[in-house]
Amino acid sequence: MKYIKVWWLTTSRSAQIVFQSRFGAAIFIIGKILRFVLFLIFLVLLTSTTRKLATYSLWQVIFFFSTYNLIDSITQFFLRDVYRFRSYVIYGNFDYFLARPISPLFRSLFGGSDILDIPMLATAIAFIIFSATKIGAVTLLGILLYAALIINALAISLAFHILTLAIGVLTTEVDNTIMLYRDLTQMGRVPTEIYRQPLSWFITYIIPIGVMMTFPAKAIMGMLNWQFIVLSFAISTTFLFASLMLWRFALSRYSSVSS
Secondary structure (H helix, E strand, O other), X not given: OHHHHHHHHHHHHHHHHHOOOHHHHHHHHHHHHHHHHHHHHHHHHXXXXXXXXXXXXXXXXXXXXXXXXXXXXXXXXXXXXXXXXXXXXXXXXXXXXXXXXXXXXXXXXXXXXXXXXXXXXXXXXXXHHHHHOOOOOOOHHHHXXXXXXXXXXXXXXXXXXXXXXXXXXXHOOOHHHHHHHHHHHHHHHOOHHHOOOOHHHHHHHHOOHHHHHOHHHHHHOOOOOHHHHHHHHHHHHHHHHHHHHHHHHHHHOOOOOOO
């Protein structure tokens, strides 16, 4: 409950700052939705000439894209404070995180959610529900696997952000790292089969963008066997554990701004 209260307080303050400029907030939301719509139109035009995209129908491709936006929007909503972490280290605010009786990792990750991502999150959910009715028979098992792999994808995303924080502590470099993550994850907006080998294999299992963004959709479509499901959870567990170890190492090497 203490951590929920901390999250609520920091999110409330962040929301107050955001809505100091309501016009700017409105433009930001419109820009996000417009970008979603434009890429959706691009997918429609692309599949209208080829009928299929890497063996996937139009509605299946839309479902992949909507799933990507769901994962990305949840991540952006909860982990927005990672984008501010560099200033915390440079100006000494991170020292206060270490001195307070809450986890500095929690404070660095969840120090203020971005409520401007809520409209995009709602849009993604709406398209997921609608496109799910168009992709064929959806079973209860498929829905459960989809939900489980969405949680698994969020765990991988969390690991990426912890890795970014650790690099920020060690080098004070955050912006380029987090933008590299954003650029890489955008490759998961469409099925990874459209990329040639070995790139498709690399972004699926090594980075692993494919496990994050495409495995949930493949599971609900019945295209993912149990070996790959087990592998996806093994990858997320390993990646999350490794990022936590690097975070602990980074803290052991941290020098206060006052020192």
